[in-house]
Amino acid sequence: MSGRWIAGLNQAGMVVAFAVGIGLSSLVPSYADDPPLADVARQDTLIVGSWAENAWKDPTLYNPFAIGSSLVTGQGSVWEGLAYWNAFKDETIFWQASGYEYNDDFTQLTIHLRPEVKWSDGQPFTAQDVVFTMQSLIDLNGKVRFSKDLANITKSVEATDDHTVVIKMKAPAPRYFFNFFTWKWNAGAFPIVPKHIFEGQDFATFTNYDLQKKWPITTGPFNVVASNAQQKIFDTRDDWWASVSGLNHPLAFKREVFLAAGTDQTVRSQMVVNGDIDITVLAPAAAISVIQQTPDVTFHSGRKPPYGYEDTYTQQLFVPTQTAPFNSADLRWAISYYLDRKQIVSVAWMDTTTPAPVPYPDFAGLKKYTDSIPDLLGKYNTNEYNPAKGDERMKAAGYTKNADGMWADASGKQLKLQIAGWDEWDATGEIVVEQLRRAGIEATYSDPPDAADQLARAQYTSVIADGAQGAFRDPYEALVPFTCARTDPSGVRVVGGNKTQWCNADFDALVDQMALIDPSNEAALMPLYRKAMEIWLPDLPSIPTFEWMHNIAMVTKYWDCWPTVDGKLGEYVNEQPRILGFGLVLHNLCRAGSN
Amino acid sequence: METVKYLVRRFAFLVLVVFAAGTLNFFLPRLTGQDPIRSRLLDEMKNGASFASGISDLVKVYDEKFGLDLPLWHQYLNYLGDMSRLDLGQSFTSYPRTVAQLIGDALPWTVGLLTVTTLVSFALGSLLGALVGWPKSPAWIRAIAPPVFTLAAIPYYLLGLAMLWLFAFELHWLPGSGGYRIGTIPSHTWKFAFDVLQHSVLPALSIILSSVGFWALSMRSMMVGITSQDYVAMAEAKGLTNRTILVRYGLRNVMLPQITALALELGYVVSGTILVEVVFTYPGIGLLLFNSIKLADFPVIQGIVFTLIVSLAVATLILDLALPFLDPRIRRRA
Numbered sequence: 001m002s003g004r005w006i007a008g009l010n011q012a013g014m015v016v017a018f019a020v021g022i023g024l025s026s027l028v029p030s031y032a033d034d035p036p037l038a039d040v041a042r043q044d045t046l047i048v049g050s051w052a053e054n055a056w057k058d059p060t061l062y063n064p065f066a067i068g069s070s071l072v073t074g075q076g077s078v079w080e081g082l083a084y085w086n087a088f089k090d091e092t093i094f095w096q097a098s099g100y101e102y103n104d105d106f107t108q109l110t111i112h113l114r115p116e117v118k119w120s121d122g123q124p125f126t127a128q129d130v131v132f133t134m135q136s137l138i139d140l141n142g143k144v145r146f147s148k149d150l151a152n153i154t155k156s157v158e159a160t161d162d163h164t165v166v167i168k169m170k171a172p173a174p175r176y177f178f179n180f181f182t183w184k185w186n187a188g189a190f191p192i193v194p195k196h197i198f199e200g201q202d203f204a205t206f207t208n209y210d211l212q213k214k215w216p217i218t219t220g221p222f223n224v225v226a227s228n229a230q231q232k233i234f235d236t237r238d239d240w241w242a243s244v245s246g247l248n249h250p251l252a253f254k255r256e257v258f259l260a261a262g263t264d265q266t267v268r269s270q271m272v273v274n275g276d277i278d279i280t281v282l283a284p285a286a287a288i289s290v291i292q293q294t295p296d297v298t299f300h301s302g303r304k305p306p307y308g309y310e311d312t313y314t315q316q317l318f319v320p321t322q323t324a325p326f327n328s329a330d331l332r333w334a335i336s337y338y339l340d341r342k343q344i345v346s347v348a349w350m351d352t353t354t355p356a357p358v359p360y361p362d363f364a365g366l367k368k369y370t371d372s373i374p375d376l377l378g379k380y381n382t383n384e385y386n387p388a389k390g391d392e393r394m395k396a397a398g399y400t401k402n403a404d405g406m407w408a409d410a411s412g413k414q415l416k417l418q419i420a421g422w423d424e425w426d427a428t429g430e431i432v433v434e435q436l437r438r439a440g441i442e443a444t445y446s447d448p449p450d451a452a453d454q455l456a457r458a459q460y461t462s463v464i465a466d467g468a469q470g471a472f473r474d475p476y477e478a479l480v481p482f483t484c485a486r487t488d489p490s491g492v493r494v495v496g497g498n499k500t501q502w503c504n505a506d507f508d509a510l511v512d513q514m515a516l517i518d519p520s521n522e523a524a525l526m527p528l529y530r531k532a533m534e535i536w537l538p539d540l541p542s543i544p545t546f547e548w549m550h551n552i553a554m555v556t557k558y559w560d561c562w563p564t565v566d567g568k569l570g571e572y573v574n575e576q577p578r579i580l581g582f583g584l585v586l587h588n589l590c591r592a593g594s595n
Numbered sequence: 596m597e598t599v600k601y602l603v604r605r606f607a608f609l610v611l612v613v614f615a616a617g618t619l620n621f622f623l624p625r626l627t628g629q630d631p632i633r634s635r636l637l638d639e640m641k642n643g644a645s646f647a648s649g650i651s652d653l654v655k656v657y658d659e660k661f662g663l664d665l666p667l668w669h670q671y672l673n674y675l676g677d678m679s680r681l682d683l684g685q686s687f688t689s690y691p692r693t694v695a696q697l698i699g700d701a702l703p704w705t706v707g708l709l710t711v712t713t714l715v716s717f718a719l720g721s722l723l724g725a726l727v728g729w730p731k732s733p734a735w736i737r738a739i740a741p742p743v744f745t746l747a748a749i750p751y752y753l754l755g756l757a758m759l760w761l762f763a764f765e766l767h768w769l770p771g772s773g774g775y776r777i778g779t780i781p782s783h784t785w786k787f788a789f790d791v792l793q794h795s796v797l798p799a800l801s802i803i804l805s806s807v808g809f810w811a812l813s814m815r816s817m818m819v820g821i822t823s824q825d826y827v828a829m830a831e832a833k834g835l836t837n838r839t840i841l842v843r844y845g846l847r848n849v850m851l852p853q854i855t856a857l858a859l860e861l862g863y864v865v866s867g868t869i870l871v872e873v874v875f876t877y878p879g880i881g882l883l884l885f886n887s888i889k890l891a892d893f894p895v896i897q898g899i900v901f902t903l904i905v906s907l908a909v910a911t912l913i914l915d916l917a918l919p920f921l922d923p924r925i926r927r928r929a
Contacts, residue, residue, distance in 0.1 A: 037780050047777055058692045067660060068690030142652030204656075205691065226780045229689075229700060230878055233778065257778045263876040267772045270764050276777065449891070450630065 037225055037233065043558050044254040046589065048077075048577045049268060049280030057260055059227040062216035063198075063208040064191050065137065065144040072186050072578040074232040074258040077586060079191035080220045081183030082111065084581050088309070088571040090365035090473050092182060093584065095242075096125060096192065096219060100181075106172040106516070111181070113163040116245040119194050120237060121217050127159030132195035134167070136203055144203045146190045150180065174518045175476075183580035184472060185312060191218070221251050221586065232258040242587070252559065252589045258577070272297055275557040279577055279585075284308075284352040287551045296557040300550075300575065302566040306352045308549035309574050310361045313467030317419070317432075317543040318455060320462075321502040325415065330397035332540045335417075335463075337390030338439040339432065341383055345546055348428040352551065355383045356544040358478070358533075365473030368522070369529050376530070380537035382544050387439055394440075407440045417443040420451040421465035428545075429465060455499050467548050468499070474519035475529040476511065482541055483508045502541030507532055550576050561590040605915055609908045616904040621674050624893050625667070631687050631891035632657040661687060661894075674897070683898035688890045694898035697883060704774055705879030708795055709868065710861070712802040717857050719803070720810025725846055727811065728818025731837050740811070747808025752870035755801035759874065762797060770794050772876040798875045802868060813856065817849040824848075851918070858914040859907070 057073045064071055064079060071079070082097035100111045117125035134150060134157045142148040153176070155168040169176060183189045194217050198206065208216045214223055219241060222234035234256045242248040259277065269286045271277045273293045282290065287307045290297050299307035317335065319326035326332065341355035357377055358370055370377075399407040399415060408414045417436060421429045429445035436443035454460040471478035480486065485508065486498035510532040517524045552575045554562040563572045563585060573584040633654050658664040661684075662673055677684055683694035726732040727740045746754070763771030775781065775790045821827060822845070830840045872881035880899055887895035 040778070045778060058686075058689045061691070066691075067657060068692075143656055145653060148652045207691070228781070229697075230773065231777065233780070255778070259777065263772050264873070267759070267876060270771065274767070 040235075040255040045257060046253040046255070046279075046559060046586070047257045047259065047277045049259050049263075049271060049277035057229070059229055059232060059260060060209045061207050062224065062227075063201075063203070063206050064193070065146065065203045066206060066208075067144065067204050069145065071191075071580060073260055074227075074234075076186075076578070076580050076582055077234060077256060077258060078216060078220050078222055078224060079218050080583060081189060081191065081580060082113075082181040083177075083183065084573065084584050085178070085182045085184040085472070086571075086573050086581075086584075087184065087312075087363040087365075087472060088574075090363065092178075095183075095583075097181065100177050102174060102176075102518075106174040106176075106518070107169050109167045109169070109173075109176050111165045111167070111177070113165070114245075114247075115163050116241055116247070117219050118239075118241040118244075119196075119217050119219055120223065120239075121194075121214065122239075123194065123196055123217075124162070125192070125194075125219050125241075126162045127165045128162070129195045130165045130192050131157050131159045132199065133190075133192045136198070137190075140203055146180075146188070149188060172516045174516065175474075178473075178519070183583065185574075185576075185579045185581070187312075187470070187472070187580075189580060194218075220583070222256065229260060231260055234258070248587050251586060252561075252591050252594075256586065272553045272555055275555055278555045278557075278559055279562075279575065280553055281576070282551050282553045284350045284549075284551060287352070287553060288350065290553055296555055298554050298556055298562060298564055298567075300552060300564055300571065302564055306354070306549060308352065308551035309571070310363070311467075311548040311550050311574075312361055312363075312471055313548040314356045314359055314361050314471075315425075315428075315465065315467050315545045315548050316356075316359055317545060318460075318464045318466065318499045319542070320460060321500045321541050323461060325397070325409070326462075328397045329539045330393040331399075332543060334390040334393035334397065335436070335441070336382055336540060336543045337384060337386045337393065338436055338441070339543070339545065340385040340435055341546060342385070343435070344428055344431050348431055349546065349549075353547050353549045356547045357382050359468055359482075359542050359544050360471035360475075360478035361547060363472060365519075366471060366475065366478060369475045369526065372526055373530055373533055376533055376537055380540070382537070382540065390439055401440055405440055406442055415441055416462075417441055418462040419443060419445045419465055420448050420454070420460070420463070421445060422451055423447060425465045432465070432545075464499075465545070468542070474514075475525060475532070476514040476517075476519070479507075479511050479514070479529075479532050479536070482536065483511050500541045502539065504535055504539070507535045510535075550574065552576055556592055558592055559589050560592045560594065561588050563588070602916075605912055609912050612908050613904055616908075617675070617678055617901055618671075620897050620900045620904065621671055624888075624891065624896050631893060632661070632663065657687075657690075660690075661685070678901060683901070684894040686887075686892055686895050688887070688892045688895075694894050697895060698880065698898055698902060701878060701880045701883045704877060705868075705872070705881060708799060708877070708879060709802070712799050712806065713857070713860050716803045716806035717810050717853070717860070720807040721814045721850075721853055723807065724811035724814025724816075725818050725841070725849070728815035728822070729841055729845060730822055740815075743808045743811055745808070746804050747806075747812060749805055750870075751801045751805035751868065752874050754805050755798065755871050755874045758797050758801055769796050771797065774878045794875075795877075798868075798871050798877050801871055801874075810853070814849060814853060817852065818845055821845050821848055855914060855918070858910050858917075861910060 057070065058068055061069050062075060062078065063069055064075060069075070081095055083095055084093040085091070086093065096114060096117050098112045098114045100109060102109050111130070113125065113127060113130070115124075119125055134154065137144065137147040138151045138154055138157070140147040141151040153169055153171065153173055155170045157165065157167045160166050167176065179188050181189055193208075197208065197215070197217050201208075209224075209227065211224065211226075216224060221236055221240040221242065223237055224232065225235045226233040236251045236254050236256075238250070240250070243250040263271075265283055265286045268277070268280055269282060269290050272280060272282070272290050275294075275296060284307065287299060291299075291303050297303075300309040301307055319332060321327055321332075345351060345353055345355060360366055362370055394407050399409055402408045402412070402414065406414050419429055419432060426445075426447055429447070433443045433445045448454075451464055451466065455464045455466050468481060470481065481498055482500070482502055483498065484503035484505065487501045487503055510528050514525055514528050514532075517528075519525070554564070554575065556562070561568050563569065563575050565571055568590070569588055572588060573581040575585050576582065577585075655664070662670055665673070683698070685691060685693050686697055689697060723736070723740065723743060726736045759771050762769045770776070770793060774794055775787065776794075779787065779790060781787060824844075827840060827844050830844050869881035869885050871877065872879045873885050876882065883895065884899045886892075887899070
């Protein structure tokens with residue numbers, strides 16, 4: 001009896017052991033066979049902490065155009081741009097290119113390349129690479145990233161010599177170079193790929209990853225030496241063209257570790273405090289906490305508020321302006337007057353941001369336009385908290401307060417506002433709801449998973465709280481998303497579209513004129529901008545709320561020369577590791593304590 | 596013949612369970628109404644895109660690639676076909692990586708962690724519960740029981756957070772996140788194995804501390820019941836030693852339900868412990884599932900849940916087949 005029992009137990013044990021053994025032995029991670037790495041000391045390593053869970057994150061994909069590829073999860077460090085852009089000074093920093101010029105009517109663009117640029121395998125970077133990359137994208141026309149945008153506007157591209165590219169456009173396009181070749185945020189610009197590697201490959205499926213061949217071949221300062229779902233490791237090259245030519249000093253570090261897997265705020269904060277990572281994004285509360293815990297951390301504004309820098313993603317309340325009751329400008333203005341933005345900023349954001357008067361950020365290039373209309377913003381004060389004025393506008397919109405003190409229309413139907421937002425808006429949403437309820441509007445807030453999708457398709461029926469992206473340096477970019485041409489009830493257009501479906505022919509005519517004007521021609525743009533805002537402000541198609549900030553913690557234990565307001569080099573770029581301009585941070589970093 | 600019928604019946608039941616659960620697995624994520632491709636592309640664009648009219652075309656290309664442009668019933672048929680071939684498809688968010696590759700990368704971490712923690716907590720808990728429930732155990736055994744039982748009432752992720760704060764943040768004794776040190780590449784070396792071991796201590800401890808009490812509680816209650824049985828009184832009357840009575844008359848009779856529970860628990864090993872893995876950013880199946888749900892990566896969600904369904908169904912089948920060997924009474928009834 002005892003023997004049989006033990007035999008039974010043995011059998012069960014064997015089954016379990018077998019299953020476990022099979023599981024463990026056959027499922028060793030597939031990246032365990034990557035070539036071994038040389039050890040690099042912590043003080044020679046830059047560790048970049050990712051800030052969120054990202055899509056498009058296959059670690060073995062280094063083709064920027066492939067389906068599933070993303071430049072924000074480390075590839076942005078590996079590739080280089082023709083030029084970079086500093087939002088704080090509205091300054092273009094030429095890199096692979098030495099300059100460009102347009103013809104008089106902006107239908108032709110000539111780009112001059114630096115002759116000293118070389119690929120990491122020693123091959124020269126030439127105009128043929130630019131032509132090959134662009135022509136391949138144009139031919140693919142929508143099948144891979146960036147290709148549709150390029151095909152829509154480009155008539156031809158040719159190399160007139162090894163270092164000169166001439167692009168002809170289908171229509172005047174004074175923003176062509178800025179849109180496609182100036183690296184900023186994650187905004188439409190793409191890298192040039194090596195013709196001798198990509199020729200004959202399928203842009204949609206080619207991975208461009210083979211460590212034995214030292215792929216990816218780029219002009220950037222790194223060799224990719226390891227890449228898995230947790231981290232991407234890039235070792236600095238001694239033969240990087242920019243340091244060889246003297247354009248840039250050799251990188252201060254020997255290795256960059258780009259942590260691809262996100263972790264939560266608490267752990268990330270502690271990693272900052274411990275100096276385990278050198279740069280990452282933190283929420284305002286975490287930013288304040290790490291400053292209290294360690295002297296070895298700084299932020300864009302130094303160790304004092306607002307900590308972060310303004311992002312392009314200015315937060316607004318979007319409403320469907322073609323649908324009742326939101327087709328009433330009075331109602332939209334009433335909502336605006338009922339919002340106490342100072343309270344929102346103070347309570348939900350711990351005073352780490354500021355109210356936004358207009359639907360775009362106040363980067364250097366844009367601020368001068370906003371500053372040029374103080375009289376308009378005084379008359380139509382979008383940041384004014386004034387419940388009495390709100391009440392007047394509600395009455396003008398045909399509402400009266402019922403016995404419960406809530407606004408109701410002529411039929412007695414109480415006004416209901418369902419506000420949908422996203423996770424970062426949750427605390428703010430509750431405050432907005434309370435402010436509106438106190439004003440007599442029955443408001444609710446939720447965070448549905450498809451809010452961004454609804455907004456992008458302009459297919460929503462109440463209020464969506466979110467940002468608008470795309471405005472960097474001239475008012476055309478800020479205003480074009482409100483034009484009739486960008487409305488599309490079918491929801492086909494998803495980014496840069498008219499989210500409120502607001503449509504005004506006079507406004508459109510002004511923006512159409514702006515499209516043809518060089519962004520640097522302030523004298524021509526300023527009057528058009530003013531006229532456009534004279535139409536936009538009274539109608540208030542979207543309700544600006546507050547500026548969106550990026551709070552990036554930069555650890556000063558090992559590295560310095562971060563792009564901070566009070567730093568050695570000033571604010572030379574925005575330091576978000578996910579954006580394309582992060583390359584400038586890599587170029588400029590210096591060792592802590594160095595001069 | 597009876598045995599064959601029993602096996603066929605059991606196997607048919609397994610297929611039915613897998614089919615029903617697999618069908619739910621397909622439809623449930625889609626009830627959220629999300630458009631995963633469009634949402635992910637939009638999400639990426641939130642960093643600022645001044646010029647992205649081509650995204651719509653890209654959404655179409657992606658949708659075609661993943662079969663999302665097909666009617667739901669067609670997608671379901673494709674899904675059933677893929678699952679029957681054990682083809683878990685390709686991830687939406689890590690394309691072109693396949694779901695099998697993603698699971699393959701994450702599974703060893705989870706299986707390694709949970710197999711060890713489950714077996715250790717089962718062994719420790721069962722032993723402790725048996726001794727606490729046995730009337731002639733030393734007093735010190737009874738003294739350590741209450742704190743252990745208390746730990747069982749605390750969710751393991753809360754224990755994890757507390758240990759994270761104490762051992763990683765305050766004392767700096769152990770690493771608090773990841774499966775291995777930043778900048779290290781997985782390799783078949785002792786150095787890497789030690790690194791992994793160090794990183795698994797806190798997640799493992801949080802699971803073991805909260806699970807030991809669970810196993811001990813169930814073992815103790817069964818052991819208490821056994822002590823009043825006639826055959827135990829008979830064994831005592833025969834003058835058998837305390838150890839013999841405990842092992843041969845006590846433990847042997849209460850082990851059956853414990854092993855049943857263990858087998859089911861081992862079936863869950865592949866699912867991971869989501870919250871522990873999230874708290875410690877441990878690169879296992881739980882973290883993969885958590886991120887996939889957040890990003891609406893349907894194929895990965897389906898792949899992980901399907902793997903869990905199959906592993907649980909197989910564990911149950913193995914248990915059904917193994918129990919008659921463990922308990923002759925079951926064999927006779929079958």
